Amino acid sequence: MTTDEELHEHFVKIYGIEPEVRITCPGRVNLIGEHIDYHDYGVFPMAIDASTVILAAKNSTNNIIFSNFNPKYSSWESEVPCGWKGSSNPKWNDYLLCGWKGILENQKEEQFGISFLLFGTIPPSSGLSSSSSLVCASALATLSLIVNGDPFEVRGRTMGHQKVIVFRENFAHLCAKSEPLIGTLSGGMDQAAEVLASEGTALRIDFSPLRSKNIELPEDAVFVVVHSNTELNKGATSHYNERVIEGRIVAQILKQKFAISTPSFRLKDIQTLSGKSFEEILKIVEELPEEVNKEQVIELIGKDKLEECLTENTRKFTDFKLRSRARHVFSEAHRVELFEKACEEKNIQEMGHLMNESHRSCAIDYECSCKELDDICQLYLQNGALGARLTGAGWGGCAVVLMAADDVAKVEKLPSLFVSKPAQGIRVHRY
Ligand code: ADP
Ligand code: NG1
Ligand code: MG
Numbered sequence: 001m002t003t004d005e006e007l008h009e010h011f012v013k014i015y016g017i018e019p020e021v022r023i024t025c026p027g028r029v030n031l032i033g034e035h036i037d038y039h040d041y042g043v044f045p046m047a048i049d050a051s052t053v054i055l056a057a058k059n060s061t062n063n064i065i066f067s068n069f070n071p072k073y074s075s076w077e078s079e080v081p082c083g084w085k086g087s088s089n090p091k092w093n094d095y096l097l098c099g100w101k102g103i104l105e106n107q108k109e110e111q112f113g114i115s116f117l118l119f120g121t122i123p124p125s126s127g128l129s130s131s132s133s134l135v136c137a138s139a140l141a142t143l144s145l146i147v148n149g150d151p152f153e154v155r156g157r158t159m160g161h162q163k164v165i166v167f168r169e170n171f172a173h174l175c176a177k178s179e180p181l182i183g184t185l186s187g188g189m190d191q192a193a194e195v196l197a198s199e200g201t202a203l204r205i206d207f208s209p210l211r212s213k214n215i216e217l218p219e220d221a222v223f224v225v226v227h228s229n230t231e232l233n234k235g236a237t238s239h240y241n242e243r244v245i246e247g248r249i250v251a252q253i254l255k256q257k258f259a260i261s262t263p264s265f266r267l268k269d270i271q272t273l274s275g276k277s278f279e280e281i282l283k284i285v286e287e288l289p290e291e292v293n294k295e296q297v298i299e300l301i302g303k304d305k306l307e308e309c310l311t312e313n314t315r316k317f318t319d320f321k322l323r324s325r326a327r328h329v330f331s332e333a334h335r336v337e338l339f340e341k342a343c344e345e346k347n348i349q350e351m352g353h354l355m356n357e358s359h360r361s362c363a364i365d366y367e368c369s370c371k372e373l374d375d376i377c378q379l380y381l382q383n384g385a386l387g388a389r390l391t392g393a394g395w396g397g398c399a400v401v402l403m404a405a406d407d408v409a410k411v412e413k414l415p416s417l418f419v420s421k422p423a424q425g426i427r428v429h430r431y
Pocket of ligand 2: 030037126127131187234
C-alpha cells in the first residue's frame with residue numbers, strides 16, 4: 001500500500017516543488033438504478049474506499065504536467081493556454097482535463113502552470129466509476145489551487161471578478177457537465193455519489209435539481225463487490241451512447257403519442273408530463289416497435305426530431321432497439337423506489353429480489369451484461385446471496401452482491417474484491 005508520505009516524496013522528487021494540496025475522491029458502487037440517471041430518474045449508490053488521490057501544486061512554468069504513480073500511464077504535458085476541447089478516444093489525461101477545464105471555464109480564470117501526481121486504487125473500466133473519480137479529483141485540485149482553504153468551507157469569498165460559493169451539489173453538477181467532454185452522454189450519478197457521500201450511509205440521488213438523501217442500510221445487509229475479470233472502457237466504445245440515443249428516440253415517440261410539448265428527451269420528464277404511473281407507462285411501452293433502422297425512425301418521428309436526439313459522434317448510428325430499452329428504464333426507475341422502501345423497512349429479502357430483477361432487466365432488456373457478469377452473479381446466488389447484479393454501465397466489470405450478515409461465511413472462498421461499507425465523499429487536505 002502506498003502511503004501519503006511516499007506520494008509526497010515522489011511528488012517532490014519528480015517536480016522539485018512541494019505539493020500544496022492532496023485530494024482524495026472515492027469510487028462508487030451503484031446498488032440499484034442502472035442506466036436511468038441520464039433520464040433524470042433517481043439512483044441508489046454509495047461511495048467506496050477505493051479512491052483517486054491527486055497531489056497538486058501551481059508551478060513556475062507555463063505548463064500543465066500530469067504524472068501517474070502507476071508507470072503504466074505515461075506523463076502528459078502541455079503549454080498553456082492549452083486548446084483542449086475534449087477527446088473522442090480518451091486517454092487518462094483527458095479525464096483530468098475535463099475537471100480542470102470545467103473549473104477554469106466556470107470561474108473565468110486564466111490558465112496557469114500546474115503539476116499533478118495521481119495515484120488511483122479504483123479498478124479502471126469496471127463499473128466503479130474510476131473515470132468520474134479522476135474528473136472530480138482533478139476539478140477539486142484545480143479549484144483548491146485557486147481558492148485558499150477548503151473550497152467547500154469557503155462561502156462568498158471574492159476570487160478575481162467572481163464570487164465563489166462552492167456548494168457540493170454545484171460542484172458535482174459542474175463535474176457531471178464536464179465529463180461528457182470525453183464523448184459519453186453520461187448522466188450525473190457518479191459525480192454526485194463521489195462528491196456528496198457521507199461515511200456510513202448510502203445515497204438516494206435525484207436530479208434536476210441535483211439533491212441527495214443519506215440512507216442507512218440495514219445492519220444485517222452486507223454488500224460484496226466482485227470483479228468479473230472483464231472490462232469495458234466506456235469512452236472508447238459506442239455501447240453507452242447507443243443506449244442513450246435509443247432512450248431519446250423513445251422519448252420523442254412518447255411525446256408525440258401523448259401530445260406533449262417539451263424540448264426535453266429525458267424519459268422522466270415525459271412520464272411526469274403524461275401523468276402516467278409506472279404500471280401504466282410500462283403497458284404503453286409494449287406497443288413500441290422493437291428493432292428499427294434510421295429510416296424507420298424518421299418515418300416514426302421525422303428527421304428533425306431524430307436530429308435533436310443525435311450528437312456529432314452518435315450521428316453514425318443506424319440501428320436501434322426501442323421497446324425493450326424503454327421497458328428497462330421505466331421498470332428500473334420503479335425498482336429504485338421499491339428498493340428505497342424495502343431498505344427503510346429493513347426487508348433485505350425484498351432488496352435482494354429487486355437487485356436480481358434489476359440484473360435480469362439489464363441483461364435481457366438493456367443488453368448491458370456479459371457472460372462473465374451473469375456467471376459471477378449466478379455463482380453467488382447459488383451460494384446463499386440474496387441478490388446479485390452488475391453495477392455501473394456494465395458490459396464487463398463488477399457485480400454487487402447482497403448477503404445477509406449471517407451468511408457471509410458461505411461465500412468466503414469465492415472470488416471477491418472487497419466487502420463494501422459506505423465511504424466518505426471527496427475531500428481536500430492542504431499541506
Ligand atoms: P469506470 O467504470 O471505471 O468509470 P471508464 O471506462 O468510464 O470506467 O473509465 C476508465 C478510464 O479511466 C481508464 O481507461 C483510464 O483512462 C482512466 N483511469 C481510471 N483509473 C485510472 C488510474 N488510476 N490512472 C490513470 N487513469 C485511470
Ligand atoms: P461507469 O460504469 O462508472 O462509467 C456509467 C455512467 C453513469 C451511469 C452508469 C449506468 C459516466 C460518467 N457514468 O458509469 O452516469 O449512467 O454508467 O447506470 O459515464
Ligand atoms: Mg466511467
